Amino acid sequence: MTEVDELLARLRKLPAVALDSEFEALVHARARRRVRRRQAPFAPLAALALAVTVVLYLGWALHFTSALYR
């Protein structure tokens, strides 16, 4: 094993640092309350509504125009 690898292995052995249990529980509870379901994105719904409106308008315009020549 090279010196560099030994050093890396030693770094990996550094232990995790324990959190104060009271602080840990407090942060956990506080952050947990903020989790919310992702909102459905607004843009696709708006685009669909616009497209439906345009189609309905064009249909009505075609119907109205054809009625003029009857």
Place this chain on the structure above:
Amino acid sequence: MFDRDVLTLLEQGDSRGFDLAYARYAERIFGFLLRLSGSRAVAEDLFQHTFMRLAEVGPRLRVDSDLRAWLFAVARNAFHSYARSACVRSLDMRADVEHFPASQGLGASPDAGLALDELERALARLSESDRELLLLFGVEGLSHAEVAAVLELEQVTVRKRVSRARARLAEALDGDARVVSKSTVSE
């Protein structure tokens, strides 16, 4: 797979996703922040910020995101924002080394504990950029690609910088050893 499950739960607004992420990453993120900042109070503030961000932004992350890398990136960016605003760069990082477990005698044996303690001290004396690289790659075991994502660098750059940071850590440890042997001889 773990990250995907967590992110899927979060996307559905299921707080069990948060619980899983917290259980797995809380100590790792806190250790990273403590070793990076050298201050328990600062590490606690930044830790809280990181997990608040997870609760707020997590549901909007893509389910194939690398959650571990994302959390380290949030923690690291929070530290740099804090450092810029508080000018903590000039703090003496050696002051708070006693917070680390190796210094609290939690090592496997007294010798092992001492060796880890020396390592913590040498790590604390490195520059901030060297320290964060070695913490992410060495201590936390992130891959070069993950470190590159956290630091927003090219992988090639990360490899070079890690190599240089390792060399400087080795020098710092050698320096310590020389000081110890000199003081032993003079006694």
